[in-house]
Amino acid sequence: MSMYILSSHEIKQLAEELRASHDVYGPQVDPQTQQVFFDQLGDVDALNLEAPIPSMPVKEILFPQMEQVLKYKYDAETQNVEMAKPYVEKPKVLFGLRPCDLSGIQVLDRFFLGQEFVDDVYLTHRRQCLLISNTCLNPFPQCFCVCTHSGPDADEGYDLDLTKLQDGYLVKVGSEKGQALADAHDWKPAQAHHLSEQKAVVDRCIDLFPEMATDNKAWVARVMNRITTGFVKSETWEYIGDQCFECGACSFVCPTCSCFNVEDARMCDGECERLRTHDSCSFEGYARMAGDHNPRQPVEDRRNKRFFCKLSYPQSKKYLRPGCVGCGRCQWVCPGDIGLPNVVQYIRREITE
Amino acid sequence: MKLMNYKACVCNLCGTGCGQFLKTDGKKVFGVAPLIAHPVSKGKLCIRGWHSNELLSTNDRITQPMIRENGQLREASYDEAIALVVERMKQFDGAAGEIGILASARSSNEDGFTLGRLAHQVFGTRIQGIGAEAGHRKSMAALEHAFGYPGAHGSLTSIDKADYILVIGTDITRQNPIIGGNIHAAQRRGARVVTLSSSHTQIAKLSTRHFRQKPGTKGLLVNALAKALLAIRTANRERRADVDQMPGYPEYVASLRSISSVALERASGIRYEDIEEEAKFLEQARSIVFLFSSGISGLDRPTIDAITNLALLTDRMDHEDSAVIPVAGISNLQGSFDMGVSGEPGNSVFKALAEPDSPIRALFVVDHDDGIIRDKERISRLDFVAYACAYKNAFMDLAQVVFPLPAYNETDGTYTAADRRVQITHKNVDNPHGVLPGWALFQQIAGKMGQSWGYQDAAGVFADIAATVPGYADLSHAQLSKGFGQHWNPKAFPNSRQRKFNAINIEYWESPTTPEFPFALMIGKAQHYWHQNNLMRKTIVPRREYDQTLWLYPQGYIEISPEDAAHLKVRDKWLVNVCSSTGTCMKIAVKISPDVQNGTAYIPYFIKNMISDFLIPYENAYAAGEESVIPIKIQEA
Ligand code: SF4
Ligand code: SF4
Ligand code: SF4
Ligand code: SF4
Numbered sequence: 001m002s003m004y005i006l007s008s009h010e011i012k013q014l015a016e017e018l019r020a021s022h023d024v025y026g027p028q029v030d031p032q033t034q035q036v037f038f039d040q041l042g043d044v045d046a047l048n049l050e051a052p053i054p055s056m057p058v059k060e061i062l063f064p065q066m067e068q069v070l071k072y073k074y075d076a077e078t079q080n081v082e083m084a085k086p087y088v089e090k091p092k093v094l095f096g097l098r099p100c101d102l103s104g105i106q107v108l109d110r111f112f113l114g115q116e117f118v119d120d121v122y123l124t125h126r127r128q129c130l131l132i133s134n135t136c137l138n139p140f141p142q143c144f145c146v147c148t149h150s151g152p153d154a155d156e157g158y159d160l161d162l163t164k165l166q167d168g169y170l171v172k173v174g175s176e177k178g179q180a181l182a183d184a185h186d187w188k189p190a191q192a193h194h195l196s197e198q199k200a201v202v203d204r205c206i207d208l209f210p211e212m213a214t215d216n217k218a219w220v221a222r223v224m225n226r227i228t229t230g231f232v233k234s235e236t237w238e239y240i241g242d243q244c245f246e247c248g249a250c251s252f253v254c255p256t257c258s259c260f261n262v263e264d265a266r267m268c269d270g271e272c273e274r275l276r277t278h279d280s281c282s283f284e285g286y287a288r289m290a291g292d293h294n295p296r297q298p299v300e301d302r303r304n305k306r307f308f309c310k311l312s313y314p315q316s317k318k319y320l321r322p323g324c325v326g327c328g329r330c331q332w333v334c335p336g337d338i339g340l341p342n343v344v345q346y347i348r349r350e351i352t353e
Numbered sequence: 354m355k356l357m358n359y360k361a362c363v364c365n366l367c368g369t370g371c372g373q374f375l376k377t378d379g380k381k382v383f384g385v386a387p388l389i390a391h392p393v394s395k396g397k398l399c400i401r402g403w404h405s406n407e408l409l410s411t412n413d414r415i416t417q418p419m420i421r422e423n424g425q426l427r428e429a430s431y432d433e434a435i436a437l438v439v440e441r442m443k444q445f446d447g448a449a450g451e452i453g454i455l456a457s458a459r460s461s462n463e464d465g466f467t468l469g470r471l472a473h474q475v476f477g478t479r480i481q482g483i484g485a486e487a488g489h490r491k492s493m494a495a496l497e498h499a500f501g502y503p504g505a506h507g508s509l510t511s512i513d514k515a516d517y518i519l520v521i522g523t524d525i526t527r528q529n530p531i532i533g534g535n536i537h538a539a540q541r542r543g544a545r546v547v548t549l550s551s552s553h554t555q556i557a558k559l560s561t562r563h564f565r566q567k568p569g570t571k572g573l574l575v576n577a578l579a580k581a582l583l584a585i586r587t588a589n590r591e592r593r594a595d596v597d598q599m600p601g602y603p604e605y606v607a608s609l610r611s612i613s614s615v616a617l618e619r620a621s622g623i624r625y626e627d628i629e630e631e632a633k634f635l636e637q638a639r640s641i642v643f644l645f646s647s648g649i650s651g652l653d654r655p656t657i658d659a660i661t662n663l664a665l666l667t668d669r670m671d672h673e674d675s676a677v678i679p680v681a682g683i684s685n686l687q688g689s690f691d692m693g694v695s696g697e698p699g700n701s702v703f704k705a706l707a708e709p710d711s712p713i714r715a716l717f718v719v720d721h722d723d724g725i726i727r728d729k730e731r732i733s734r735l736d737f738v739a740y741a742c743a744y745k746n747a748f749m750d751l752a753q754v755v756f757p758l759p760a761y762n763e764t765d766g767t768y769t770a771a772d773r774r775v776q777i778t779h780k781n782v783d784n785p786h787g788v789l790p791g792w793a794l795f796q797q798i799a800g801k802m803g804q805s806w807g808y809q810d811a812a813g814v815f816a817d818i819a820a821t822v823p824g825y826a827d828l829s830h831a832q833l834s835k836g837f838g839q840h841w842n843p844k845a846f847p848n849s850r851q852r853k854f855n856a857i858n859i860e861y862w863e864s865p866t867t868p869e870f871p872f873a874l875m876i877g878k879a880q881h882y883w884h885q886n887n888l889m890r891k892t893i894v895p896r897r898e899y900d901q902t903l904w905l906y907p908q909g910y911i912e913i914s915p916e917d918a919a920h921l922k923v924r925d926k927w928l929v930n931v932c933s934s935t936g937t938c939m940k941i942a943v944k945i946s947p948d949v950q951n952g953t954a955y956i957p958y959f960i961k962n963m964i965s966d967f968l969i970p971y972e973n974a975y976a977a978g979e980e981s982v983i984p985i986k987i988q989e990a
């Protein structure tokens with residue numbers, strides 16, 4: 001695997017150059033609110049590789065909150081149906097992915113592409129995607145990827161991986177696509193000391209994690225064990241359930257949540273559109289089955305489903321990693337106090353008590 | 354550098370006023386993101402806010418003006434529709450009470466203000482009202498008497514710092530979930546959160562202390578707390594304001610003294626000793642926030658008076674983290690009051706419609722929830738009805754002329770949240786049909802009736818608001834665009850420094866239940882009580898959540914406690930006969946809920962239409978919300 005060292009200027013140049021043939025997405029800071037979004041770049045100068053973790057997960061690009069997945073028109077007289085595919089394939093670059101978001105994409109890939117069926121909409125968005133990850137130099141509030149093996153540096157799944165060092169950006173190549181890009185340029189090869197510098201940067205970042213996050217590391221495994229074997233006390237789930245406001249936010253911001261809802265809506269001109277929207281297991285209607293039977297009616301059971309999905313062995317086997325990538329977003333957005341790291345704490349408290 | 358696809362705005366789906374980003378390309382709204390820096394919502398949104406994109410992209414929009422011809426609405430041009438409104442309105446005498454205005458609590462301040470001008474200066478009428486105002490006027494009157502101005506005292510952000518938070522009778526985690534979340538966070542950081550509510554609501558579960566009083570006794574309980582507080586006060590305590598010098602103090606204290614602990618306990622089911630214990634915490638708190646629901650399912654006036662009085666009595670209201678906030682369910686209820694389009698006693702459009710011999714003949718209506726159309730019969734017999742709204746709804750059937758309006762993100766506008774925070778939402782999406790904003794439509798009608806207003810844009814309208822509406826003088830679009838809004842300034846009211854106690858009456862509520870009709874039925878509490886669901890019905894996921902309830906209980910439901918269900922020998926979803934003491938009966942499914950007290954029963958607000966025959970004799974009780982009780986008996990069907 002080859003490695004190069006690029007100046008900040010060369011990185012910007014690369015982004016600019018890619019913009020000619022790709023839609024380039026990257027972290028940007030909204031000037032008014034200082035909020036970070038991983039959004040399409042209108043101008044490479046907006047690309048901010050030092051910005052904190054984006055407020056919304058990168059899944060928004062591949063699996064957006066709401067998307068038209070089919071358009072059709074039924075002519076009752078001729079009994080003819082016209083159908084159209086409203087989503088299109090566009091070459092994209094995801095420039096400066098945080099490692100946790102990169103892991104999130106891998107989980108989504110396994111869900112949408114790796115199982116019994118292949119989701120054509122997701123595939124269309126995903127097919128021509130260049131993934132460029134970016135090592136975190138320090139954790140952001142609520143981050144705990146150290147517990148879930150998804151950061152602060154990326155170890156697989158990228159085409160190119162960036163780490164900011166003293167001399168510039170260390171660029172690691174992770175795929176043939178990435179290598180092709182490198183070959184087309186006259187980048188300066190990196191030296192051995194750059195690699196050890198990178199290791200130091202990552203180690204320093206790990207040291208900077210708050211104690212609770214690193215301390216949770218061993219606990220995540222134990223909590224997974226508890227959740228898988230069903231040994232969590234019902235009072236603990238109840239305590240968690242009482243705090244759920246059923247907003248759905250935890251699922252919407254989670255880089256690995258993949259549940260969706262499909263709905264056909266009639267448009268004004270007689271055409272119909274099929275919309276796919278994000279969904280959440282925190283909603284009562286989510287799991288309703290025919291015959292009035294809702295297997296997850298009480299709210300504490302619906303919570304428990306989410307944590308099962310994020311932290312249990314059967315799910316990990318499916319995703320080849322824990323369903324949680326430690327981004328901490330569910331903790332920011334929860335109007336209760338039951339983001340995933342807290343739930344680990346609650347269960348941990350139960351175990352130690 | 355501005356972001357390409359994310360635009361900051363204010364959620365328009367309740368009076369909390371959360372900060373929100375819309376993900377949009379300027380033509381459509383694809384998604385939502387919470388706004389982390391917003392001082393109230395701090396990066397959180399509730400289920401409604403998270404699904405605004407679904408509402409904003411519904412195909413259920415009114416797209417152009419329409420005129421009724423031969424009983425059918427047909428498309429028309431603005432010129433034609435406006436000309437018709439002008440022609441018809443000229444035939445009525447506004448001053449004689451022939452024209453009524455029905456404004457919307459979701460309209461922007463700019464739209465509300467210009468609608469007021471249209472009514473007062475052009476149509477010459479004062480007969481007016483706001484769709485969902487019932488109840489909020491009582492809050493405004495009580496607050497104005499107590500604090501000298503009609504609006505909340507203090508800010509919602511006080512919740513984050515106050516020592517003590519009292520939540521009175523609102524199912525706040527459902528109705529204003531983000532306020533509920535902030536209260537929960539306050540409890541976790543150590544604030545004392547106390548809830549008064551007859552049912553075991555989520556906020557009750559999350560409170561430090563829940564007083565589960567019998568229905569109809571919240572006000573009594575608040576007064577009892579005041580009595581206990583007074584009793585533990587010593588002469589040399591640290592004073593801030595001279596509470597005992599405030600007008601109404603002697604009468605108030607005399608009333609409090611008359612509270613009998615025996616009668617209190619009998620009526621409310623709460624022991625006075627428990628209240629005394631609570632009073633100690635209240636006395637120790639340095640900053641106190643009072644929250645109560647206002648608007649369509651708000652409290653009655655005596656209860657609100659009891660709350661404002663207790664607030665003054667605590668002597669902590671001058672602390673910067675203290676507050677008394679009437680929590681509004683609809684986004685711009687406060688702003689609509691500020692803009693002067695509410696119906697005050699003597700000029701209420703609801704009264705005009707309800708009184709059979711009132712002179713009203715024409716109605717101009719903006720965005721009215723179809724679930725709460727009152728006096729439909731009368732409206733359908735009026736000579737002329739004009740209706741303006743962004744979304745299709747049943748009110749269109751009653752109108753001769755219909756105008757489209759932009760959705761809240763398709764035009765610039767300001768909205769005033771429950772705590773007087775005025776915030777701006779900028780246009781971030783083009784209305785695909787190029788419809789006129791409300792203020793521009795009203796200006797055109799005024800123009801055709803010979804009055805030129807000269808507004809170029811919404812900012813210009815706002816400049817006029819700043820010049821005329823008390824408290825808004827320091828505000829402008831330019832300034833509001835910089836941060837996350839600003840509270841309007843109470844100091845603009847001459848009496849804003851003066852504090853007064855409201856007069857109270859100690860009444861021991863006697864439950865109207867009898868051995869024959871042993872259940873106290875209340876209306877209001879509901880799992881999916883979302884704006885009477887008019888707007889949420891146009892979404893996908895929240896609508897499914899609402900439908901979920903209806904699927905399970907297609908005939909609607911009545912909630913009773915598990916113990917009562919056992920006595921009645923009924924199970925969940927079984928049909929029962931419910932009969933009221935006035936003789937009306939209905940068949941309805943039982944929903945067993947451990948959160949309901951024995952001897953009480955709840956019917957959710959939104960199924961009102963399904964059981965309207967049953968409720969006919971109780972129209973007033975219905976309007977009074979959870980504080981009123983209908984005695985019923987429940988029998989196996
Ligand atoms: S569960 Fe929470 S912390 Fe884990 S990946 Fe999802 S949003 Fe991030
Ligand atoms: S969770 Fe880890 S990888 Fe993700 S932003 Fe935080 S530090 Fe970086
Ligand atoms: S974010 Fe919190 S309150 Fe909202 S659904 Fe998730 S767990 Fe429940
Ligand atoms: S609490 Fe109100 S303002 Fe906030 S997101 Fe929910 S509906 Fe919108």
